[in-house]
Amino acid sequence: MKNEIKIFSPATVANVSCGFDVLGFCLETIGDEMIARKTDKKGIFITKIEGFNLPYESDKNVAGVSALAMIADAQPDFGFEIEIYKKIKPGSGIGSSSASASGSVFAINELLGRPYSKTQVTDFAMKGEALASGSEHADNLAPGIFGGFTLVKSTFPLEVLQLPTPKDLYATIIHPQIEIKTADARAILPKSFPLKDAITQWANVGSFVHALHTNDYELLKRALQDVIVEPHRSQLIPYFKEVKSAALNNGALGAGISGAGPSIYALSKGIENAKKVEKAMRNVYSNTAIAFETYVSQINTDGIKEI
Ligand SMILES: Nc1ncnc2c1ncn2[C@@H]1O[C@H](COP(=O)(O)OP(=O)(O)OP(=O)(O)O)[C@@H](O)[C@H]1O
Ligand SMILES: N[C@@H](CCO)C(=O)O
Structure with missing residues (x-):
């Protein structure tokens, strides 16, 4: 199993006019990069943030909050360092918090050998997204994790539908x-x-x-x-x-x-x-x-x- 992974976590458009809190789609040309790496010490440690001024404390950064939720469930006997190379401005409306919240858990799931489904990864990411917005919604997270257009059928329990994406x-x-x-x-x-x-x-x-x-x-x-x-x-x-x-x-x-x-x-x-x-x-x-x-x-x- 790998000890380190570098990922691209894309920007997303939520709501898509008619679908408040349920519809979303994923963009290609803008997104954050993140690196996750296993550490001997247990826990989640945000060790680098470039691009914007965001909290390093893992319980104050959405990337840390979702990651903490995942490791609380997975109980690995090691921890993770996370580096965030932020390109999506926070508060932009193109899923800045979502890219971090989903990127960390996507990466950790890969380093754990992919024990969780995309829906479960989205569920952990919602814990981070809730820190930024005050409510658990997945309309930015789902298109980032599943790709293309998605519809969040429900959040409790979480059910995500992947919709077709017309090519042009x-x-x-x-x-x-x-x-x-x-x-x-x-x-x-x-x-x-x-x-x-x-x-x-x-x-x-x-x-x-x-x-x-x-x-x-x-x-x-x-x-x-x-x-x-x-x-x-x-x-x-x-x-x-x-x-x-x-x-x-x-x-x-x-x-x-x-x-x-x-x-x-x-x-x-x-x-x-x-x-x-x-x-x-x-x-x-x-x-x-x-x-x-x-x-x-x-x-x-x-x-x-x-x-
Ligand atoms: N890793 C992070 N990335 C981005 N924002 C973060 C992060 N950690 C904490 N935050 C906080 O989350 C807030 C930004 O999230 P918010 O949901 O308001 O914006 P957005 O994600 O760009 O918007 P939208 O969800 O409409 O696309 C800011 O207050 C920021 O400090
Ligand atoms: N559906 C959410 C997306 C932003 O996080 C909203 O419009 O509030």
């Missing part, structure tokens, strides 16, 4: 450099919603899943709307309406808030369309004082992998 679907992400904490973006949501909005939303989720199965881009386009969360959270993101309109007017199939924001995602058919959408989204922020970054990515069907 590309994501464009624009990340305005402001931080929105998931916990804050969850706190502003109302506790109840009108039944008519709930009906629209679950019809959209069902249609979206059907569209993925049938490669029906026209249906996918009509399903990518969010009448529940976006009206509330979009107020936290400067120029959200303008960026979304720019994407849709330039051929995107749909666009919306990525995870809890502030990143905004769009889905397009083909890389050329995705690049055209990127240009249009960039144009909106280029005329403002807001710094931003953009990414165009194919949907990553591998998920987290050893590198």
